[in-house]
Amino acid sequence: MFDSHCHLTDLPDGEAAIRQARDAGVASVLTCGYDMTSNNAVLALSRRHPGLPHALGLHPWHATDEIEPILFLLERERPTAVGEIGLDLWGDPPPAPLPRQLAVLEAQLEVADRLQLPISVHSRRALPELLPVLRRFPRVRGALHACSGSHEQVRPFLDLGYLVGVSGAITRPHAVRLRRLARALPLDAILLETDAPAVGLEGIWPPHVRPAHLPQVLAALAEVRGESPERVESATDANAVALYGPGVLGPIEDP
Numbered sequence: 001m002f003d004s005h006c007h008l009t010d011l012p013d014g015e016a017a018i019r020q021a022r023d024a025g026v027a028s029v030l031t032c033g034y035d036m037t038s039n040n041a042v043l044a045l046s047r048r049h050p051g052l053p054h055a056l057g058l059h060p061w062h063a064t065d066e067i068e069p070i071l072f073l074l075e076r077e078r079p080t081a082v083g084e085i086g087l088d089l090w091g092d093p094p095p096a097p098l099p100r101q102l103a104v105l106e107a108q109l110e111v112a113d114r115l116q117l118p119i120s121v122h123s124r125r126a127l128p129e130l131l132p133v134l135r136r137f138p139r140v141r142g143a144l145h146a147c148s149g150s151h152e153q154v155r156p157f158l159d160l161g162y163l164v165g166v167s168g169a170i171t172r173p174h175a176v177r178l179r180r181l182a183r184a185l186p187l188d189a190i191l192l193e194t195d196a197p198a199v200g201l202e203g204i205w206p207p208h209v210r211p212a213h214l215p216q217v218l219a220a221l222a223e224v225r226g227e228s229p230e231r232v233e234s235a236t237d238a239n240a241v242a243l244y245g246p247g248v249l250g251p252i253e254d255p
């Protein structure tokens, strides 16, 4: 089982979270940075744990930060993926002006394209704005993480070869639109994720979410789709390998 998007460096003890995940049957996780401080923390953790898949990038919430040091880091480190990157237009005003968000996203897509790295994408109220940008980089592949759009909104991204990350929100009985999307998606387009500690599960509030909760995401997704957890687990593992490479399922080594 693979947690395709989380933030180990935002947890009080990321190393304990790796062990707990392993004990819960989660073989590996992709841990993502979002600004310079978190990217450096992600790099330090990945050096202590060889084999830990990691993504570096500048999140749209931090789009007014300098982008050049992040681009430099991507070139030097060649991480598993570029992320967390994307667009966020929620709020008035949004966290950063759209033209600045677009410039930062495109600069990172250029590097992903050149280095042939997949991307982990954040989109909030921004799928219509995101689509034409991704279309300009047809060789780049990635995943829409913690996606909650409608199937109609998501379909053109599937046509581009993007995968969809299903988070712990699927465990909430009232997440009607997400459950509808999870049923409609082809199994070969789905990744599991916790986005720990940011996205809650039914009965588990965001600061307490850990990659070790991923089996609950798997169980809820399998139930919603009417498929066995074993089938969904092996398919999502295979999807992760296809996108992020053969080493992505671990093992994550201890220090």
Ligand SMILES: [Zn+2]
Pocket: 005, 006, 007, 032, 084, 195, 198
């Ligand atoms: Zn995230």
